[in-house]
Amino acid sequence: MPRARLCDLPTPVREVPALGAWVKDDSHSAPLWGGNKPRKLEWILADAEQRGKRSILTFGGLGTNHGLATALYARERGMACVLALVDQPRDAHVEAQLERIGASGARVYITRSVPRTAFAFPWIYLRTGRPYVLPTGGSSPVGALGFVEAAFELADQVDAGELPAPAAIVMALGSGGTAAGLAAGLPLAGLANTRVVAVLVNDKIKLTHATITKLARRSQKLIGQDGAPLAPLEVVTGFMGAGYGHATPEAGAAIEEAAAAGLELDPVYTGKAMAALRAGSAGDGPVLFWNTQSAQE
Known part of the structure; x- marks a missing residue:
């Protein structure tokens, strides 16, 4: 499929012991506006x-x-x-x-x-x-291909010894494309046992295990992988607060903790995802936090 080259890839990974996680940092993924969107x-x-x-x-x-x-x-x-x-x-x-x-x-x-x-x-x-x-x-079947490709990028970094194979990847669930793309791409990239832990932050649209799985299946079909296995997917609730865009004390605390460790997060998406990670939602094993925020914010 055609692809417009917008991003500076691969984005870096690093261990952040203070947060108990590795970080895949997409904040500088592209020059005009970073994060997961490009x-x-x-x-x-x-x-x-x-x-x-x-x-x-x-x-x-x-x-x-x-x-x-x-x-x-x-x-x-x-x-x-x-x-x-x-x-x-x-x-x-x-x-x-x-x-x-x-x-x-x-x-x-x-x-x-x-x-x-x-x-x-x-x-x-x-x-x-x-x-x-x-x-x-941007969470269409075509858009989710960006994170099918990102799964291969991550697998290359694991193979290069930059980080261990994650037991879980934690990210904010705002529209579903990031989670769906990773769910479709991780098994294809050789990381079939890595769980996708998507922390719900948006109540404006319907986001469930079923809707994300459907989107992942539609992306698979575009690349001739219809029916291929998906990575284990978990949708975590309880960290959104009063609704989309509303700040929470837990996210505020997570943002401060991350800032002290050199990671800038936001109160709408990534702060709530980090709050879930810090509360233990990712479970055991090496945990990777996928920072989807743009550095230009």
Whole structure:
């Protein structure tokens, strides 16, 4: 399948004894905007271009990292970006994101809620010239291929002796593409016994073991691996707090602890995932924390 080269790979791994984990640090994965989004966009933008699309419509919260990354990398490749955004608690980070989105050149529709977005979608789609439609977080079967590929990258680092084979990989579960891609890719890369531990941080969309498994299966099919085994998958709940975008004391404590160890996390996604890791959700064995935050935040 076609792929647009956006990322600086491989991203580094290191042991952080103070956190009781190894860290796969995607924060500097790409120059314009890092984190997990550019891995997905390498495949998404290439697919859009192959289909002859010159604009992309996608969705997120007011402070969407995915929407901003899509706008930045689409603009770099000469494509327009349209964003439909739903409400989330507004803090300094969200306000800064809105400024970045405004400067990105994206065309923005504030739709307030998921039901209102669904209602407005046909009108937005037609008004903006039938763009390439991308789900929240870039978590389409094509987008998840970014983390199928990332599983092979990790396996190469294990083979090179940079870290032991993880018993579990912990990451935030915001839209499902990262977890689905790893679930599909790890067995193909020779890490079939590594568990994918996805910490739920988003209640705006349905995210369950079944939905992630379905997405992983659809990604497998794209690369001719339909029916291949998936890695063990666990969806961890209880760390989201009052809802998507709401801070929690546990995440705040995890962010402070990580900062003391030289790792910058955020309160919406990675802080909650680290809180789950520190609470023992990953179980025994070497644990790898996949840092999906962008250093540019």
